[in-house]
Amino acid sequence: MTSNPTSPVKIQTGNFFEDFVLGQVLQHATPRTIGEGEVALYIALTGARQVLHSSEPAAQSLGYKSRPIDDLLAFHIAFGKTVPDISVNAVANLGYADVQFLHPVYIGDTLRTSSNVIGLKQNSNGKSGVVYVRSVAVNQLLQPVLSWVRWVMVHKNDLDAPAPETVVPELPEFVPAKALPVPSFLNARKFDTTLTGGANFWEDYAVGERINHPAGITISDTDHTLATKLYQNNARLHFDDLMMKSSNFGRRLMYGGHVISICRALSHDGLENALTIAAINGGTHCNPTLGDDTIYTWTEVLDKWTFDNRLDLGALRLRMVGVKNQPADSLSSTYVENDGKKTYHPNVVLDLDYTVLIPRKPL
Amino acid sequence: MTSNPTSPVKIQTGNFFEDFVLGQVLQHATPRTIGEGEVALYIALTGARQVLHSSEPAAQSLGYKSRPIDDLLAFHIAFGKTVPDISVNAVANLGYADVQFLHPVYIGDTLRTSSNVIGLKQNSNGKSGVVYVRSVAVNQLLQPVLSWVRWVMVHKNDLDAPAPETVVPELPEFVPAKALPVPSFLNARKFDTTLTGGANFWEDYAVGERINHPAGITISDTDHTLATKLYQNNARLHFDDLMMKSSNFGRRLMYGGHVISICRALSHDGLENALTIAAINGGTHCNPTLGDDTIYTWTEVLDKWTFDNRLDLGALRLRMVGVKNQPADSLSSTYVENDGKKTYHPNVVLDLDYTVLIPRKPL
């Protein structure tokens, strides 16, 4: 093996805990133009039937200039950009919050993502720490389209590096109604329910209601690695099976974001008119999802809001629970108790808190 | 599990036999814009090499305004729209007839489908009945692009519901030459056979001739579920493996329409110049196709027609037989006899009667 002491190291090892500095801004690589191909592949990979990304005339009838790509497809691509700089040395992805879908991403748009270090907290063991970043994706006109906070536990490489001052940002439990991005151009006043096949408006959903979506989708290793590569997420644990053979899982792990997409697609039956995602308030990937798992989902209505001066639209804050290998209606609770300790049921793979916009009943 | 008596039921159970009314029109949900992504995915899923959807200049040289999408891709997407309203409670898909490809579907077009109940016949057991519908898909200019009849056996939910008057529509055995949609803009007079690599014109095919297409394609569960989801066909038996584990098949069934597509793609070797499908006259999915089956196909020429005032094009009525797990030339007949009873050979998966347009030999 030839080594060459005069040439610089070529393989980047990513950032370790001591490399992050409060206030630092990281420009992530590989801007991505999202075309008609990504939209079709996303439908093939998830079975998504949401009307806005399915139909150009339907999108235009609601005020969009053209067909927007699915909110979660945009999120996964924007998120994937951050992996090489933020989470490649992560011990764990601890959480995310305040995910706001600020502007539609249209077919043909190009996304870039940057991240700002907004918090740091070294662990008491001195071997790792928690990094909080706010990431923003912009389109080719530099309009912000997505903004989110996530926090990850990252290894230290140099254990002697001094601990930074502890700064933990305050994060909202959920994006409040007043802060939700509601597109001014979106006009659902004459919403045509034959577009979606769903009869239910904002008024028809009750806080506390639970909807067991009936269908399941079986996802193979090929399915989810195609998705991961489509999103240009280069976290090896999703596509390098040989490396993963020596992990606790013994095989590739499904990218958690793709599980969200599968659940969102399945939730179409019962939430047909949930047009667009305004925010993700938080979420937990409770258990791993692996190839050949069949995913089911249920939704619980957590809250519902209207907006001043908007009679056409309301918001539903929803809890979307993903379950593997048993139908949604066969599981009454997400939790089990062992010796008085409450943990997620081993088949619960996702517990997501998010907010959608949905037309209100015509007067 | 929270139930909420004041909010309406969210999960649609679809139509049962007693819900269908003669003359009723059903507007199906989820209009779909078909872009470049669908075209590329269709090629990747089927290996289709038909020239019209492969090449923009070739399509234009034949009179098309731009590259049309493959006839069967349009059919599967248009057909998929009808599933939630027509066949979700079906015991069996009994047949289809009079499928006419009325107008090209171009990249960028948006399809919507509606269905008209044209026949009803309750079964003597009182537990189910046969529903006949004519479905029409239109593009965004409301031009009809596809029209077909199918009939399905559907469960009754309310066994006490009265039987409707029996009406069984008369259906043509095949679409006659005079009724075939032959595009007026299509001009095959100077057809360039180097586009397709096929030397054979309409004159070169003889009624009764059989063509054993040599290649086979192995289709995995991932392949066919990607196709089903691409077509937004939400019949669970194609993608919910857990549900299917307790079925007679023990696993997911391949969507029969995708089998047609695979056979059509394989039939390119020997039918290179069969430019476009004008009609599907009828067909039977004789046996189930499952993941990892290898599909082969043969074609038999059933009839051939010319058109008044069209010296450039003729029609071939073809029988396309799909065979699983043995080459086409290894099977002489589609039938076997057991105790004097003639049934399909267990490896025959498709018996389709359809009509193509093909250039005539230049004078």
Next chain:
Amino acid sequence: MTSNPTSPVKIQTGNFFEDFVLGQVLQHATPRTIGEGEVALYIALTGARQVLHSSEPAAQSLGYKSRPIDDLLAFHIAFGKTVPDISVNAVANLGYADVQFLHPVYIGDTLRTSSNVIGLKQNSNGKSGVVYVRSVAVNQLLQPVLSWVRWVMVHKNDLDAPAPETVVPELPEFVPAKALPVPSFLNARKFDTTLTGGANFWEDYAVGERINHPAGITISDTDHTLATKLYQNNARLHFDDLMMKSSNFGRRLMYGGHVISICRALSHDGLENALTIAAINGGTHCNPTLGDDTIYTWTEVLDKWTFDNRLDLGALRLRMVGVKNQPADSLSSTYVENDGKKTYHPNVVLDLDYTVLIPRKPL
């Protein structure tokens, strides 16, 4: 089985050795328009993150009129066209040389390929021979976009056919710097490394240096058959599993070109700024790649060149070695010795010699 003696044979058997004539030009079938769908699928199938095909604004900032498709995607589609005429009766694909990427292929372009027989050499056994062809792919404006030589060993069908005069073309060991196609419009003077995330310029690579790219990608049979069908490569050994069951491999073989694509995608880590492939000098598919293999790769810098009057760009001649089922850094040499005979290590699947263009360090 009906046979019809009056109708011509429909299934083409391809060319045998005695069918090729020196100087003959073959026009290959199925021109192909390459759209946004192909680009997205290529990313999903390979995980490629090269910036030029990922981002429209990045491509434009470098002087391209719009986003070009990946060099290798263009190559595979152009190459696939030649299979029915050149290699369908091949005993072996012996090699390729002088592959030049002459002009970008843009989204929306249509490629056609033709081949010129430039050499013939019958084998001493009289049963087969070697055919040398130069193939050229042109776009819809008839601009040559790709040119390459390959040679294949092809069966004779008629063993009594006389041997042609032996002509073996002289082929360059590699495309010399002076002959490399360097686009005049490409301007890398103000190259922005945040586009790629890579800090290394032409000056940073040393001849003899070896880069072990860290990640591996596991490729299933579904993955590689999707790729083969996307490329419209109709060589059955890649997708007809039943036929391959009786071969030495016992199953489908991965198309060797797709292995090149996987390795090129993996080599992004460490070669982030290698913008485009100018030439492939030669290559060997040393061992078969099969479904579920995990591919790794390393790169060795063979040579480096600058161009007169181009301060913005240089060329690196690289050796890219593909390895299956063990990380690149776990293998020091591509060869093993058995009884004094040097052969490729059984896990080495690719040994490719190619040349890339890469920005030079700003002054």
